[in-house]
Amino acid sequence: MSGNQSSAYLRRRTHEEFSPQCLKPTVKFPTKVMAWGCMSSHGVGRLHIVSGTVKAMDYIEILQNKMLRTARDFFGNQSCIFQDYNAPCHRAKVVQKWLKDHTVNRMNWSGQSSDLNLIENLWLKLDMKFQRKNLQKNVN
Numbered sequence: 001m002s003g004n005q006s007s008a009y010l011r012r013r014t015h016e017e018f019s020p021q022c023l024k025p026t027v028k029f030p031t032k033v034m035a036w037g038c039m040s041s042h043g044v045g046r047l048h049i050v051s052g053t054v055k056a057m058d059y060i061e062i063l064q065n066k067m068l069r070t071a072r073d074f075f076g077n078q079s080c081i082f083q084d085y086n087a088p089c090h091r092a093k094v095v096q097k098w099l100k101d102h103t104v105n106r107m108n109w110s111g112q113s114s115d116l117n118l119i120e121n122l123w124l125k126l127d128m129k130f131q132r133k134n135l136q137k138n139v140n
Helices: 058-076 093-101 111-116 119-139
Strands: 034-035 048-050
Touching: 048 058, 058 093
Parallel strands: none
Antiparallel strands: 034 048
């Protein structure tokens, strides 16, 4: 999740530039959270917090434990269309084989248009909620 990008202005006297009341602490390397999630017209599915880099086998585990279970919960035996990005782990041959073996219908998706993916709206709302919560925690 990204941090708050807003600016703040204050008035100070010439000799107060390093006064604690005039400084805003910053975090050089903020903690980031990476997550895998899914959604459909039936609702929001299971969320998976990712630690580190996602390799092909990690992605298959997420698909098996989160995506397939959510698809079964939402659609039962009905077919559905799965949409992902063109991240390297998504396009690995072993992942493509797994998707085919599990008869997952994928939507063809341009790698340059990930911002058109509907889940981006959900990530934005989640990010804003997260920032608001952190802002409230920092104010108190």
